[in-house]
Amino acid sequence: MQLTYERVLGAYRTMRMIRSFEEKLVELVNLGKMSGFLHVYLGEEAVAAGVCAQLGEHDYVASTHRGHGHAIAKGVDVRGMMAELFGRRTGTCKGKGGSMHIADIDKGMLGANGIVGAGIPLATGAALTAKLKKTGGVAVAFFGDGASNQGAFHESLNLASIWKLPAVYVVENNGWGEFTPTDYVVPVKDIAERARSYAMPALIADGMDFFDVFAKAGEAIARARSGGGPTLLECKTYRFAGHYVGDALAYRPKDEAEKWMTERDPLRGFAERVLSDGLLNQDDLQRVDGEVSRHIEDAVKAAEAAPFPDASEVTTDVYADSHRRG
């Protein structure tokens, strides 16, 4: 896929939207206006943006507990997401799901997920659908380094490999799983090495660099689309914030995070690169920043003004035929 002016601008908009959306969430939680278990993606924006820039409407992604970035990058409506997080009826999931369950299957977004590793077989199934129905689509599973220790990961990679499914497994290696450093629980240096057990090609991308993620995801997705089977793509990235909003981060060396934030911020890196390559100019970036921040403010206002679901909705949507219930 060529990086046209429009695509580069779009990529920046996606990353800025994720960043601003989540900075707003942190602010709202700190103000006591928002509750629930929230895990933010700050620092990892280039991964979702780089991978999803290679996907079309008919492709699927399965996500994680840290799912806002994947949802935004896959085109889920940000106003709906904000309303969902406020528990409103106008939310993506009518207020029933919340942060860990934001989903929009029409947009190819199979859901954030509260169960670590659960999205991996789900994407495998979406890839099976694509293969059987010959849609030409691919399915991407996003998951963390921690999730690569789940049986679901190993079983899914094996299955996708023997069935040559059009799937891409994107492991977002951010160095931490909750409060545990990755190297404490993962004995291989690169999670990409795990693909070898399943005779699956693997790639490693710099997850702080949109362009590197975009290129490597492009290679993996092209292989999947053309019948070449699955790929494990490891994106090396970093979780700027705590595991969840409210995490005091007592377990993590301060200088480690500071170093990543000052030296490797994916948005700053992107801006420097596009300006120096002449892909975008300062006006472009500022225009997007302004649009995004207005969009988020509007989304918050609309969400706060929206109605809560009616208590009777507790028991609707349990079954496909529940509306016919007497």
Place this chain on the structure above:
Amino acid sequence: MSRELPTAFAIGEALRIALAGDPDVILMGEDVAGGGTRPAGTDEAGGILGATRGLIKEFGPERILDTPISEMALLGAAVGAAATGMRPVVELMFMDFLGVCFDPLLNQAAKFRYMFGGKARLPLTVRTVTGAGMHAAAQHSQSLYWITSGIPGLKTVIPSNAGDAKGLLLSAIRCDDPVIFCEPKQILFLSSEVPEGDYEIPIGKANLVRQGGDVSLVGMGATVNIALQAASQLAQEGIQADVLDLRSLQPLDEEAILTTLGKTGRLIVIDEATPRCGIASDVAALCVDKGFDLLNAPVKRVTAPFSPVPFSRVLEEAYLPTPQKVIDAVHELF
């Protein structure tokens, strides 16, 4: 001597006593130490809710085992270790995660002793957080104790306060059968009296926490407080309630249930779980089956509706049992 402690601290105290008293006791789970062995300047997390904080410093990384996010291996290995001489305590962060590691409990731990003709001993404890009330939505809020209570070979207990949590956990750890120890979210950070030192609360015995002669309110875990709140409001209108805390769901203290029913003739069971195939239904069935002649009114169940746990605050409030729902049910009986 006793003092007030949050339930999570009482659990930590029980673990400390059990670990200090028996070298075979080990604690396994995700982030139960949590960085405790990492470079200076970083601190241990002590579990997602802080209940195990400090244990790594006292007992070291051989006995306080941080595991990868691999619940199947965690539970399965704990069963294997229990069968071969260790006395493991597993922290399964949320009971919802049973979904990824059910086999070691369902087909292994629960059945070893029976399948092997009584020749196995499975001293395993699984501590796990249950219940709604923190806007944690469908996959982090379930009360699934009805599943483990229904499997022969497993025991399931659920404390309603900090002092009971400590004593029940010590019993669970010292029990030679696999015990699921539920930690209801709504009581984890509530403080109540906790006796000092080592004591056990027997598994299989309910506790009458309030005396009244007009109606029996039967609760478990967080619903005991709901029953107590309802009882004090009912007292103002002249209805005196017995409140029975089940404490143990399997074995179930049938005698205690029938005793309070015999006293009042009216019984309401309050359960945070969904209504089908659950503890509330079991208690109701018991009353009809073995207590029919004692009944002066139908047995009522106040439970969650038959749906997953919703996220939105207003929906979650509608989902959970409340004192008002209990009072409404009581009014139907008079």
